Amino acid sequence: MARRGETIELAVLGLLHEAPMHGYELRKRLNLMLGWGRLLSYGSLYPALKKMLRTGLIEELSTTTPMTRRPRIVYQVTAAGTEEFSRLMSEVGPTAWEDDTFDIRFAFFSSTDMEIRLRVLEGRRTRLQERLARVQQDLERTQAEVDRYAAELQRHGVESVEREVRWLSDLIRAERGETPGQISSTSVTSTDQ
Template sequence: MLEFAVLGVLHEAPMHGYELRKRLTGLLGAFRAFSFGSLYPTLRGLQCAGLIVEEDDDSDRSWGRRGRRVYKLTAEGKERFAELLADAGPQTWEDHGFGVHLAFFSRTPAEVRMRILEGRRRRVEERREGLRAALARAGDQIDRYTRELHQMGLDTSEREVRWLNELIAHEQADTPEQTITSDASDTSDHPDNKGEADHG
C-alpha cells in the first residue's frame, strides 16, 4: 500500500524526499503508522520499475550548489496509479489498505468507492460479530480488564459500521440517477406519432 500512497502523492506534483515524507505523514497518519525506513526502498523499487524518476530541481539550484533531487511520476507511473485506484478487491477492505484508498477517494470512480465502502462494512461487521461471540462465550472466565478491552474493540467496530453506513448513504445520494432510455420512450418512433406525421 505504500507504493500506492507514494504514486498518489507524486501524482499531485513532483516532490523532494523530505516533502514526500511530510505529505505521506499528513495523509496516512490518521489511518496507520508508516515506517520512514521503508520509504526509500519503496522509492528505489518504483524507480527500477520505471514508475518514477529522480531529477534535479533547477528551481532549488543556487550559485555553486547542486539542486536537490525531486521524484516525479513517469507515464507508466500514472498508468499504474490509475490501475491501483480502480482496484476494489479484498485487500482494500483491510485495515492496512482501506485508509490509504480512502485518502484518494476524491480521485476514485464512484462505483469503485461504493464497492470498497461496502466491502469494508462487511469486514468490520464480521469483526464485530466475532467480538460479540467471543464475549458471550467467555462469560465469567475472563477478568474485568480483559472484558473491557474486548468491549472497547466491539464499541469501535460498532462506531465504524455506523460511520460507513453514513458514507454509503452519502455516496448513494450523490450518485445521479441514470436516465433510462428505450425504444418505447422515444416518442419519435411511437406508432401514434408516425401516424400523425403521415396524416400531416
C-alpha cells in the first residue's frame, strides 16, 4: 500500500507538471482531485513540499503582486521532478491500483503510455473483482444475522464495486479500441455480461 506522502508527492508533481502553482492553489486542486472524503490539510501539504524541495523534485520561485507586500511562493517542477513523475506514472504494480493512488494516477493518465494505462486499469479491475467476491460471500453469510439497514449497507457496497468494475471494463475496451459490443477474450469477466 502506498504511503500518503507518496500519493501527495505524485499528485503535486502531476499538477506542477501542468503549470507552476502556489501552495493555496495546489491545496485547492489536490482537494478537488482527492474528493470530499480525503481532504488535504496544509499540515500535510507543506511538509510534503519541504521534502520535495530538499530532494530537488521541485523549486521555489518568489513572486510579488501589487496587492501584497509579502512575496508569494510559487512551486515549479524540476527536471528531477519530471523524471520522478514519469517513473511513478510508469509503475504498474499493486500500488498503482490501490484505493489510495488509483484516482491520482487516473487523473494524469494522459501522461501515460497506453500499455501502462491498460495494465493499471486491468490490475484495478482484478483487485475490485477479488474484493467483490469477498463482499458477496460476506453478504450471503451474514444476511440472516444482520438487520435490514446493515444488509442494505452491504448491498450498497456490492453495487458500488460492481459499478466500478463495469466502468473499468468500459475503459479497458475503449483503450483497446473495441466498441461496447465487441469484447476480446482477455477482457471477458462475469461482470461484462
